[in-house]
């Protein structure tokens with residue numbers, strides 16, 4: 001059994017979602033052989049040297065414990081936590097995977113991505129993405145002191161929230177033509193992604209071939225979701241807080 005999640009956006013401002021995820025890693029996820037986290041596990045990640053902060057320690061330890069118990073955990077960068085690096089992966093016992101990622105099982109073929117790279121109609125965001133996803137930007141940013149990086153990240157988040165408020169729809173969506181090309185380029189594999197916070201299952205007809213696209217749900221303080229592949233079909237599973 002394989003599980004997929006995305007867009008948990010964990011931060012000190014989301015203790016409920018963090019508790020849900022810790023429970024998930026200690027419980028439900030242990031019934032699976034593999035877990036794929038398709039981006040934005042964290043609301044912000046300002047560098048692996050921030051791993052010991054109280055905000056992150058419990059999450060990293062829980063990933064490590066699940067990994068040590070036999071769960072194969074793969075994490076993809078999202079647009080918020082694209083600075084997750086090798087030191088984080090080693091501490092958490094996870095594998096960092098790059099997107100798009102082809103997942104071939106004995107029964108079916110999937111292609112996995114965060115989703116933001118296909119939001120081509122959002123020109124402002126695509127410019128920002130091109131700027132911050134270069135090795136030069138990474139090394140310049142990571143060379144700054146932690147406190148300075150935290151301030152920059154807070155400023156970026158505020159700017160992003162302000163620009164979202166100015167639009168009709170708070171989240172941009174994938175560009176249809178680019179999405180069709182993507183499906184074609186990846187052999188009409190079932191596409192699983194997050195990012196848009198618009199969970200849905202879309203049916204595409206590309207070159208006469210039916211292709212499914214599953215959009216993962218984002219997590220909230222009292223509700224999470226994982227997508228389950230049981231070897232035959234995909235289905236969504238809602239995660240709610242355990243009674244305490």
Ligand SMILES: [Mn+2]
Nearest residue numbers: 040078079195
């Ligand atoms: Mn995202």
